[in-house]
Amino acid sequence: MTGEHPHRFPAERPTGPGMALPGVTTEELTVALDVGGTAMKGAVLSGSEAISYHRWPTPREEGPDAVVKAVISAVDELLGHAPGARAIGLVVPGLVDDRTGTALFSENIGWRDVPFVKIVSEHTGLPVGFGHDVRAGGLAERELGAARGHDDVLFMPIGTGISGAMFVEGHAIANKYAGEIGHLDVGSGELCACGAIGCLETVSTGPSIARRYNRLTGANVQGAKPVVERMHAGDPVGLSVWAEATESIARALAAYVSLLAPGLIVIGGGLSSAGDTLLEPVATELRRILVWQQQPQLVTASLGDNAACLGAGILARQALS
Structure with missing residues (x-):
């Protein structure tokens, strides 16, 4: 069983088939x-x-x-x-x-x-x-979490893939083909699993960050966390791989901001556990890229x-x- 969100949900109550839930209709x-x-x-x-x-x-x-x-x-x-x-x-x-x-x-x-x-x-x-x-x-982040009270929002979890839930003037974009931000071309030059070349997912997901680091160093790390740890320890390759990942995220977000102008971008998924190590360089790069567009607020998801x-x-x- 998963752990509950420490600030929102009660401890798990023991239940079983046929057992009534106390205090619940x-x-x-x-x-x-x-x-x-x-x-x-x-x-x-x-x-x-x-x-x-x-x-x-x-x-x-x-x-x-x-x-x-x-x-x-x-x-x-x-x-x-x-x-x-x-x-x-x-x-x-x-x-x-x-x-x-x-x-x-x-x-x-x-x-x-x-x-x-x-x-x-x-x-x-x-x-x-x-x-x-x-x-x-x-939908949950907008009703219960970090995006509550915001009408123009992008929720973008980054894990083994990258996609987005889009809210424009309070309306969710439900088109089944929409939100595939991970397949915007950010110029990586790498072949994506989708068959296209240069997709954001080739440089900025947990597996792609590990893969690029391993290719450059001969290491065998799994996921982005050890790359971030090595970067904090002064590893220049880790720094370079992470910088490319965050710059690519900012490049994709700049395209989204120019089109739909979200006031808030909520980043979730496994990569969001990096916190400010992720948000700060992405925000810095966005400020550099965006000249006249509205600068969005960047936060991490609160519902994990x-x-x-x-x-x-x-x-x-x-x-x-």
């Missing part, structure tokens, strides 16, 4: 599931408050059918922890059609055209709120890796209406 109960490439994060919620969190591995090595079965199993387990739950929220990665309730494609998981809303609603008899994991994370799961909970509440 069934009218308030929903369950939420965020399906990731390596783990699935679930929650039982009363209104917008998470009562408990749960976690399972994503069996993607066994193929997409196994992952779909694991999703159904996780939903069943969550409902066992939430007797009387009235709706389910489910969010998934990749290309997602929110309106038809279909997971169209995921490169990491390998599924195609999975009608999740139909499958889960028929299996449980409950309404299902369904969507894209990053857009759901942005629970954002998408909490966003799924919001979608579950919306499904009730």
Whole structure:
């Protein structure tokens, strides 16, 4: 099980199939599931408050059918922890059609055209709120977290990939092809897994930062954290790789700012744990690049890796209406 956000959510309450939740009416109960490439994060919620969190591995090595079965199993387990739950929220990665309730494609998981809303609603008899994991994370940050009270916002998690949830004048951009900021050409000259050359994801994700550092040094580090640690210890290669990563992020954000003028940019995902080590050079480079455009405020996400799961909970509440 995952740890709760220390400032927002209560300690996990012991629950089990058929066990009543003290102080909670069934009218308030929903369950939420965020399906990731390596783990699935679930929650039982009363209104917008998470009562408990749960976690399972994503069996993607066994193929997409196994992952779909694991999703159904996780939903069943969550409902066992939430007797009387009235709706389910489910969010998934990749290309997602929110309106038809279909997971169209995921490169990491390998599924195609999975009608999740139909499958889960028929299996449980409950309404299902369904969507894209990053857009759901942005929804949660705007309703519950760092973007609360802001209408023009970009939520951009940076992990093994990079994409964005966009809010313009208070409206979420729900186009299934929108928000792929990680595939803006930042001039890296490197081949991306998507087939294009120069994408932001080739230089500024955790794996790409490690890969570039290893290529230059012969090391075998995993992820961005050891590169940052070596940079702080005075490693010039670490400094160079990190500088290129942050400058590329700023270059991509400058294009976004010029088009949609967000007042706030919320950076989440694993890379956001670097805090000011990430935000300060990105902000400095943005100030250099942007001449007349509005300078956005940059902050780190406040909901951590629970954002998408909490966003799924919001979608579950919306499904009730």
